[in-house]
Amino acid sequence: MAGFHSKFDTLRWCDGRLEMIDQRLLPAEVAYISYESAASVADGIRDMVVRGAPAIGCAAAYGVALEALRMQRRSAEEFKTGLDSAFEVLAASRPTAVNLFWALARMREIWQSCVPGDVKASAACLLDAAHQIFHADIAANRRMGEFGAELIADGASILTHCNAGALATAGHGTALGVIRSAVEAGKKISVFADETRPFLQGARLTAWELMQDGIPVTLIADNAAGHLMSRGEIDVIIVGADRIAANGDVANKVGTYQVAVLAQRHRIPFYVAAPLSTIDAQIADGSEIPIEERAASEVRGYRDLQWAPKLVNVRNPVFDVTPAELVTGLITELGVVLAPNTEKIAQLLRSAER
Amino acid sequence: MAGFHSKFDTLRWCDGRLEMIDQRLLPAEVAYISYESAASVADGIRDMVVRGAPAIGCAAAYGVALEALRMQRRSAEEFKTGLDSAFEVLAASRPTAVNLFWALARMREIWQSCVPGDVKASAACLLDAAHQIFHADIAANRRMGEFGAELIADGASILTHCNAGALATAGHGTALGVIRSAVEAGKKISVFADETRPFLQGARLTAWELMQDGIPVTLIADNAAGHLMSRGEIDVIIVGADRIAANGDVANKVGTYQVAVLAQRHRIPFYVAAPLSTIDAQIADGSEIPIEERAASEVRGYRDLQWAPKLVNVRNPVFDVTPAELVTGLITELGVVLAPNTEKIAQLLRSAER
Numbered sequence: 007m008a009g010f011h012s013k014f015d016t017l018r019w020c021d022g023r024l025e026m027i028d029q030r031l032l033p034a035e036v037a038y039i040s041y042e043s044a045a046s047v048a049d050g051i052r053d054m055v056v057r058g059a060p061a062i063g064c065a066a067a068y069g070v071a072l073e074a075l076r077m078q079r080r081s082a083e084e085f086k087t088g089l090d091s092a093f094e095v096l097a098a099s100r101p102t103a104v105n106l107f108w109a110l111a112r113m114r115e116i117w118q119s120c121v122p123g124d125v126k127a128s129a130a131c132l133l134d135a136a137h138q139i140f141h142a143d144i145a146a147n148r149r150m151g152e153f154g155a156e157l158i159a160d161g162a163s164i165l166t167h168c169n170a171g172a173l174a175t176a177g178h179g180t181a182l183g184v185i186r187s188a189v190e191a192g193k194k195i196s197v198f199a200d201e202t203r204p205f206l207q208g209a210r211l212t213a214w215e216l217m218q219d220g221i222p223v224t225l226i227a228d229n230a231a232g233h234l235m236s237r238g239e240i241d242v243i244i245v246g247a248d249r250i251a252a253n254g255d256v257a258n259k260v261g262t263y264q265v266a267v268l269a270q271r272h273r274i275p276f277y278v279a280a281p282l283s284t285i286d287a288q289i290a291d292g293s294e295i296p297i298e299e300r301a302a303s304e305v306r307g308y309r310d311l312q313w314a315p316k317l318v319n320v321r322n323p324v325f326d327v328t329p330a331e332l333v334t335g336l337i338t339e340l341g342v343v344l345a346p347n348t349e350k351i352a353q354l355l356r357s358a359e360r
Numbered sequence: 361m362a363g364f365h366s367k368f369d370t371l372r373w374c375d376g377r378l379e380m381i382d383q384r385l386l387p388a389e390v391a392y393i394s395y396e397s398a399a400s401v402a403d404g405i406r407d408m409v410v411r412g413a414p415a416i417g418c419a420a421a422y423g424v425a426l427e428a429l430r431m432q433r434r435s436a437e438e439f440k441t442g443l444d445s446a447f448e449v450l451a452a453s454r455p456t457a458v459n460l461f462w463a464l465a466r467m468r469e470i471w472q473s474c475v476p477g478d479v480k481a482s483a484a485c486l487l488d489a490a491h492q493i494f495h496a497d498i499a500a501n502r503r504m505g506e507f508g509a510e511l512i513a514d515g516a517s518i519l520t521h522c523n524a525g526a527l528a529t530a531g532h533g534t535a536l537g538v539i540r541s542a543v544e545a546g547k548k549i550s551v552f553a554d555e556t557r558p559f560l561q562g563a564r565l566t567a568w569e570l571m572q573d574g575i576p577v578t579l580i581a582d583n584a585a586g587h588l589m590s591r592g593e594i595d596v597i598i599v600g601a602d603r604i605a606a607n608g609d610v611a612n613k614v615g616t617y618q619v620a621v622l623a624q625r626h627r628i629p630f631y632v633a634a635p636l637s638t639i640d641a642q643i644a645d646g647s648e649i650p651i652e653e654r655a656a657s658e659v660r661g662y663r664d665l666q667w668a669p670k671l672v673n674v675r676n677p678v679f680d681v682t683p684a685e686l687v688t689g690l691i692t693e694l695g696v697v698l699a700p701n702t703e704k705i706a707q708l709l710r711s712a713e714r
Contacts, residue, residue, distance in 0.1 A: 033669045198675075201659065201668070203557055203581040209660070209668040217669055224673045227557040227659050229582050229615025233651070233680035236617065261583025263590065264618055267625055297587070305555065305581055306563070311665050314555070314563040315387045315571055319578045321552075326587035 010186050010219050016061050016173050017068065019137065022075065024068040026056045029173060033214035044073035044092030051099040051106070054205065058174020059248045059284055060143050063105030066096045067136035070113040074129035085125045089117065101296045102257055102325045104249040104286040109139055143176035146281040146339035150180060151187030154244070154279055154337040158188040158195065162241045165231060167200040168259035169211035170246025170279065180279040181244040182215060184337060189221055196222040198240060200231055202259060204304040204322065228261050235272040243269050244337075247280040254330030254346030255292030256280075260323055266332040278328075279337040282358055285351060292327035300324050364540050364573050366526050370415050371422065373491065376429065378422040380410045383527060387568035398427040398446030405453040405460070408559065412528020413602045413638055414497050417459030420450045421490040424467040428483035439479045443471065455650045456611055456679045458603040458640040463493055497530035500635040500693035504534060505541025508598070508633055508691040512542040512549065516595045519585060521554040522613035523565035524600025524633065534633040535598040536569060538691060543575055550576040552594060554585055556613060558658040558676065582615050589626040597623050598691075601634040608684030608700030609646030610634075614677055620686040632682075633691040636712055639705060646681035654678050 014036060017026045024041040030053070031037055039055055041047045047069030050056055056065045073092035077085045093110055100106060116135040120128040158164070164185060168174075171182035178186060188195050197216055202208035209225055216223040226234065234240050243265060249257040256262070256278050269276040289295065302320035306312045314320075336343040336351075340358060343350050368390060371380045378395040384407070385391055393409055395401045401423030404410055410419045427446035431439045447464055454460060470489040474482040512518070518539060522528075525536035532540060542549050551570055556562035563579055570577040580588065588594050597619060603611040610616070610632050623630040643649065656674035661667045668674075690697040694711060697704050 034667070201557065203555065203583055206667055209672075213672045214669050217672060222673070224675050225659055225668055226675050227582075227614065229557055229613075229618065230675060230677055230680075232618035232621065233614055233677050234675070236680070259583075260581065260587055264583065264586035264622060267586065267622055268618060271621055305579055308662065308665065308667065311662065313388075313560055313662065314579055315568050318563075318567045318571060319576070321578050321580050321584060321588070323584055323587050326584075326590070 010178070010190065012172050012177060013218055016176065017056060017065055019068065024065070024072060026050055026065065027173070028055050029057060029211060030054055032210050041069070042072055043076060044069040045095050047072065048095045048099040051096070057207070058169060059103035059105040059246065060175040060180065060281060061173070062100065062103050063109035063283060064140045064143055064176050066106050067109045067113055067139040069096050070110065071133040071136040074132040078126045078129040080125065082123045082125055085128070100298060102248050102298045105283045108283040112139060140176045143281065144178055147175055147178035147180060147183040149339040150279050150281065150337050151178060151183040153342050154184030154277065155188040155191050155193070157275070157277065157335065157337070157342065158184065158193060158242060160193045162193070163196050163198065163239060165198045165200065165234070165240045165243045165265065166212060167208065167245050167262050167265050168202045169207040169215070171212055171215045173211050173215055174246060180246040180281070182212065184244055184279050185221065186219065196224070198224050198226055198234060200228045200261065200265070201225060202261060203228055204308070205324070206308065207259070231265055232268045235268050235274060240274055242275045242277065244277045244279055247278050247284050248325055249295050250278070250280060250285045250336070251289045251291045251295060252287050252351060253291045253348045254333060254336065254351055256328045256330070256333060257292060257295040257297070257325050258328065260326045263326040263328045266328040270332050275334040276332060277335050277337055278333055281339055282355065285355065287355055292329065295327060297323050297325050364544065366531060367572055370527050370530065371410060371419055373422065378419070378426060380404055380419065381527070382409050383411060383565060384408055386564050395423070396426055397430060398423040399449050401426065402449045402453040405450070411561070412523060413457035413459040413600065414529040414534065414635060415527070416454065416457050417463035417637060418494045418497055418530050420460050421463045421467055421493040423450050424464065425487040425490040428486040432480045432483040434479065436477045436479055439482070454652060456602050456652045459637045462637040466493060494530045497635065498532055501529055501532035501534060501537040503693040504633050504635065504691050505532060505537040507696050508538030508631065509542040509545050509547070511629070511631065511689065511691070511696065512538065512547060512596060514547045516547070517550050517552065517593060519552045519554065519588070519594045519597045519619065520566060521562065521599050521616050521619050522556045523561040523569070525566055525569045527565045527569055528600060534600040534635070536566065538598055538633050539575065540573065550578070552578050552580055552588060554582045554615065554619070555579060556615060557582055558662070559678070560662065561613070585619055586622045589622050589628060594628055597628055597630045599632055601632050601638050602679055603649050604632070604634060604639045604690070605643045605645045605649060606641050606705060607645045607702045608687060608690065608705055610682045610684070610687060611646060611649040611651070611679050612682065614680045617680040617682045620682040624686050629688040630686060631689050631691055632687055635693055636709065639709065641709055646683065649681060651677050651679050
């Protein structure tokens, strides 16, 4: 079977601008928003025009490049001030996904390696670096897909949570990339998609993405996952990640932890597909990962339809931490790490440096 | 502290008719619908004007009484035909909650004990029986509340799923009845309410009900319950039940099983509050409980707002089964059964017959 070629772009460089598909409107409307500055890209990340850890990383890299291009006729000093503030505003956009900080750190490294004082050359060099991050992400997803597909039996029924698809990355996807690669390898696969309250990435994005590719998908309420597991209807679980600690603890969309606990009870393999840029070697375990809390209105309803009492108190943590002990394997672009722990992850990161 | 007196009625007998608060419109609108026949009550149950196992039982009893009143000027034969068909249409309204079948069985017993051939006396007798079922439910909830309140520590943070409140019963509530009684006993209690997709009984009904009584409530996405447990923010869990098997397996709103599995992992007590009418001694364990599946539109969106792709395949089981091993205690009107099993439940039912 030929590879899947997306009928949409999560983000794309077009005419000197960054365009991002507005994921808040999907699937009802396919519309792109155009960005020309770091501040506007930061708004796009915060407001969830773009979401998904790897896609946020790519968007942030382009945000820096856009700012560099915007400042390329200014003095070296103004360029530096502008870029420093671009890094700052982008870093403040969302707290949990580490790919954002990874991409910004990469861009800063590139900038520091540019010819000092040559503003125009620096801008060109930063745009080139953003393109590289973008294309490296697609390549990493393809490799994860190949490694991950080997873990999936023909005929498998796979549960996924949130959207770890092409829409969460530069393309192909992490968890959905594994599913796509398994289908490309000729396996018959069906997918259960958790709707993923409160932002409904599963209902709106995963369902839409898989239907675009003709991969059988069944939407369920998050509450139904345990019931289906108890009835033997789920063979394997694959999710993405927003940040992975040095010991293998995984921060991902809220609800992931519950799925992992249920998987353990039912002896269902629970895989996390994520590029190395999602691993944060600076933190020992998941307890140090900041968990973003978002607006109460997300839980009181959906968009303009607010069904809960107007003034009801709300807690809206949008990520949770799945301890490494619940992770059957970590699928990366360098291979699969079974039963991840500090030692195995350190070894993986060393092999990447070679 | 004085007892809570509801500012609303879940169902009430008024001017020879049954009135039920339309729970589909809450909390935006407080409106009552009036019923004069068994068939219309069956529609009200099926369409979820009324929901909650004990409330459904009461509604069905009044449904039989309404039909008897409607037929009280007919011949004994016509009366019998009409009532038989009333029992049939009500029994077919929803499959999982056993209180429906329990209430219908009680009404049939009463009918069979009526003077044969005296249609008018039978009708009066059946209405009286419906009133008795209604008032016995409130009394049972009050007793459950007293027993259950003793299990709740002052200052406890309680998680509940779905709505097992006054709105799910004739009044006071099962799980929320325990909470109300604990508050009445002077305990400081705060409640986390799972929003309970897809029908959002937690967001719309539990949040509203508790706010009416000034009991502190915080609404969360179902996905956030595990995260809060992992952070030590939940002290105890109380839910209701739709059917309890002879061995103590509990069918309740979908998602309950997931909460129970997480409670076990975090060593959080998990209580089920339900009247004896919820126990189905005829079935050995939860595997025999029929699990209702409802419309795909409930998962594709909420009411008119459909956010998922129009044609996406959906599975919508609306109940699940929590095995007895996960239940810390069953709170009934005759007392608390810790670590319920077949023997203890049989003993409980025997004590009720004395």
